[in-house]
Amino acid sequence: MVQRIDRDAVRDLIDGRDARLLEVLPRAEYEWAHLPGARHLPLGELDGRVAADQDPSRPVVVYCHDWMCDLSARAAHRLERLGAGEVYDYPAGKMDWLAAGLPYEGHAVLVSRVMRRDPVVAFPEDPVEDLGERILADPAGVAVVVTREGRIVQGLVGSGELKDAPPGAAAEQVLCHDITTVRPAESLEGLLERMDGAGVHAMAVTLPDGALAGLFVTDATRPPESDPDL
Known part of the structure; x- marks a missing residue:
């Protein structure tokens, strides 16, 4: 059967x-x-x-x-x-x-092939001061993905949010909640057009349940050589 x-x-x-x-x-x-x-x-x-x-x-x-x-x-x-x-x-x-x-x-170039699988992450309660250090220490230096249990994405904290953060603030107080996310199966060409039109340079890549899969930044043009899955 x-x-x-x-x-x-x-x-x-x-x-x-x-x-x-x-x-x-x-x-x-x-x-x-x-x-x-x-x-x-x-x-x-x-x-x-x-x-x-x-x-x-x-x-x-x-x-x-x-x-x-x-x-x-x-x-x-x-x-x-x-x-x-x-x-x-x-x-x-x-x-x-x-x-x-x-x-x-296959010949498809999907987001899963070019996303960063190890983005900088933080919890909602993490101090904003720590996030700035993490971004500076990161080779991409774009944004921090804020997640909760199960790596469920809550939003992004970029340089703009860090600049305007009040002293002693936590990540959840400054993060951008209403971000657009993308699935690993989306075509890279279509995503680049959307991001260019919106003036967005970084996008969280999530699974259908909202869990973090990676981070896509617009200068990611090829898979990382160290990625064992490619």
């Missing part, structure tokens, strides 16, 4: 059982971005030969675009019917994977 699984289960199957990944979207979408090591196999090309080619000792994980796309469910059930063995459907698809900032392959 085909089982529907989430992102964490997909990662467990990859790491623990060397699962095979199959993307069943059209070629152009696959080439844009796909999960690492995934094979491209459109729904219309699934047949008995494909099923017979699957190593029965390795689970097969089928995915498509997102929850609104039904290709993965249809493909997974067809593979099982053709005798492929242990088949799983990842219904949230690659947009769920990309939104989590996980590694991917």
Whole structure:
């Protein structure tokens, strides 16, 4: 029986059982971005030969675009019917994977490839005086991301907020709350246009639950060489 699984289960199957990944979207979408090591196999090309080619000792994980796309469910059930063995459907698809900032392959340049994964962070109660020192010590020297438990983003503190801060103030008293955030799966080109139009130079990158994933600054033109996920 085909089982529907989430992102964490997909990662467990990859790491623990060397699962095979199959993307069943059209070629152009696959080439844009796909999960690492995934094979491209459109729904219309699934047949008995494909099923017979699957190593029965390795689970097969089928995915498509997102929850609104039904290709993965249809493909997974067809593979099982053709005798492929242990088949799983990842219904949230690659947009769920990309939104989590996980590694991917393809020609897409997404925010996850250029964001800083180690931005300067602070808690709401931290003294403003400390934040200035942290910004100066940071190579990017742009802003501090203020977070709460679970790294949930509360806002940013930049040079403007530091300049206007009263003596003895805490981060939560001066931070900019109404910041626009961006997801790791957004196209870099589109983001740069938005930031240029708004006159913004730094943007917090968050996961769908509001947790901090990184910080994007407009001079980040390529992934850091030290990033182990790229």
